[in-house]
Amino acid sequence: MVTTRIPLIAGNWKMNLDHLQAIATVQKLAWTLRDKGHPFSEVEVAVFPPFTDLRSVQTLVGADSLDVRYGGQDLSEHDGGAYTGEISGQFLAKLDCHYVIVGHSERREYHHEDDGVVARKTAAALKHGVTPVVCVGETAADLEEHGASAVPVGQLKAVLDAVDAASDIVVAYEPVWAIGSGQAATPEQAQQVCQALRATLAEAWGDEAAARTRILYGGSVKSSNIAGFMAQKDVDGALVGGASLDPEEFAAIARFRNHVGTV
Ligand SMILES: O=C(CO)COP(=O)(O)O
Numbered sequence: 001m002v003t004t005r006i007p008l009i010a011g012n013w014k015m016n017l018d019h020l021q022a023i024a025t026v027q028k029l030a031w032t033l034r035d036k037g038h039p040f041s042e043v044e045v046a047v048f049p050p051f052t053d054l055r056s057v058q059t060l061v062g063a064d065s066l067d068v069r070y071g072g073q074d075l076s077e078h079d080g081g082a083y084t085g086e087i088s089g090q091f092l093a094k095l096d097c098h099y100v101i102v103g104h105s106e107r108r109e110y111h112h113e114d115d116g117v118v119a120r121k122t123a124a125a126l127k128h129g130v131t132p133v134v135c136v137g138e139t140a141a142d143l144e145e146h147g148a149s150a151v152p153v154g155q156l157k158a159v160l161d162a163v164d165a166a167s168d169i170v171v172a173y174e175p176v177w178a179i180g181s182g183q184a185a186t187p188e189q190a191q192q193v194c195q196a197l198r199a200t201l202a203e204a205w206g207d208e209a210a211a212r213t214r215i216l217y218g219g220s221v222k223s224s225n226i227a228g229f230m231a232q233k234d235v236d237g238a239l240v241g242g243a244s245l246d247p248e249e250f251a252a253i254a255r256f257r258n259h260v261g262t263v
Contacts, residue, residue, distance in 0.1 A: 003208075003212050005211075005212065005214050006041075006042065006043070006044055006214075007042075007043045007044065007214075007230065007237045007256075008043075008044045008046060008170065008214055008236065008237035009043060009044070009045050009046075009240065009254040009256070010045075010046045010099070010133065010216065010239045010240065010244075011045075011046070011047045011048060011240050011241075011244025011245075012048045012073060012104070012218075012239055012240065012244065013048060013049050013050065013053075013073075013245060014073070014106070014241060015050060016050075016245055017050070017053065018050075018052070018053070019052055019053045019055075019056045022049050022050075022053035022056050022057055023056050025245070026047065026056075026057055026060050026061070026066075026068065026247075028248070029045075029047070029247035029250060030064060030066050030068060032248055033045065033251050033254065036251065036255060038251070038254060038255070040067035043254055043256075043257075044237075045067070045068050045069070046068065046069040046071060047068060047069075047070050047071075047244065048070065048099070048101055049073075050073065051087055054070065054092075054095050054097065055095060057070050058070070058095050058096055061096075062096075069099065070097060070098065070099075071092070071097045071098055071099030071101065071131075071133070072087065072092045072101070072130075073100075073104065074087070074107055074121075075087055075092055075100050075121055075124060075125055076124065077117060077120035077121045077123075077124050079124070079127075079128075088124075089124045089125050089127065089128035089130050090128050092125075092128065092130050093130050098131060099130065099131045099133050099170070100125045100131075100132055100133065101133045101135060101172075101239075102118055102121040102122050102132045102134055103118035103121070103122075103135045103155070103159075104135045104174075105135060105137055105139075105174060105176045105179060115154075115155055115158035116158070118134070118155070118158070118159060119158055119161075119162035119163065120162070122134055122162070122163055123162060123163050126163060126167050126169075131168050131169065132169050133169075133170040133171075133172050133216070134156065134159050134169055134170070134171050134172065135172045135174050135218070135239070136152040136153075136155035136172070136174070137151070137152055137155075137173055137174040137176050137218075137219075138150070138151040138152055138175055138177075139151075139177060140177040143175070148175070148189060148192060148193050149192065149193050149196040149197075152193055152196070153196050153200050156171060156197055156200050156201075157200055160201065160204035165204070165206060166209075169213060170213070170215075170216065171197055171213060171215045171216070172215075172216040172218050173193050173197060173215060173216065173218070174217075174218035174219050174239060175189075175193075175219050178218075178220050179220070179241065180220070180241060180242060181219075181220055183220060184221060184225055185217070186228075187228035187229050187232050187235075190217040190229055190232060190235055191232035191233065191235060194215045194232065195234045197215050198210050198213075198234050201213055214237055215234055216235070216236060216237040216239045217235050217238055217239070218238060218239030218240065220242075221238045221239075221240045221253065222240075222243045222249065223243070223249055223252035223253050223255075223256075223259065226238060226253045226256040227256050227259040230256045230257075238253065240253060
């Protein structure tokens with residue numbers, strides 16, 4: 001059986017762009033993608049705005065029948081109740097969020113989210129029908145001490161052991177040292193870890209799950225380096241931070257096929 005993994009170009013806006021700026025950004029993104037004849041069935045595009053923008057993004061996407069998908073940057077492990085400041089997966093589902101990011105390194109570092117929390121958040125997303133984008137990655141210190149694969153593989157295993165093997169998830173490999181540094185991993189480094197992550201999927205969930213699950217690379221991705229990553233066998237897309245705030249640059253990343261040979 002041949003499994004085709006549709007590439008996913010995802011933009012994590014982090015804590016940038018208020019709801020008015022979000023409207024302008026999504027409009028510009030949609031216009032640019034349409035203008036370039038973006039083949040949505042061949043390359044999926046998704047944005048991850050702050051929670052306060054999601055309703056505006058939903059309205060725009062719905063009103064214009066856009067093929068751009070969107071999701072939250074985090075969710076609560078709880079379904080609802082006395083959890084001040086938390087956002088339930090139910091609320092995201094109600095806003096037609098297709099995806100939600102879980103376990104981003106900024107959440108792990110600043111909000112002390114450990115593997116247990118990330119696994120429970122992944123389960124919560126799945127429970128509400130929102131596809132989790134599970135982030136894993138090593139710090140510079142981890143890299144020096146354990147090599148590149150050990151920490152991300154361990155982080156992924158913790159999630160895979162906690163949720164059903166038939167689950168639909170996306171994995172994002174984001175080396176912490178490459179995030180926002182302008183110092184992306186090399187395509188070969190990304191491939192090496194993504195291959196190890198796919199082997200982890202195969203071991204925990206079986207070959208079919210490993211063949212269908214998309215693994216993204218994230219960390220200083222831009223239009224000038226995307227083609228090198230996408231040429232790797234086990235890299236199925238990108239999770240883009242800074243460069244996703246500029247809709248023309250983000251749309252150019254989504255056109256990675258046109259940049260082959262420019263890296
Ligand atoms: O953290 C990231 C996406 O989630 C990557 O951020 P940058 O693309 O800004 O390095």
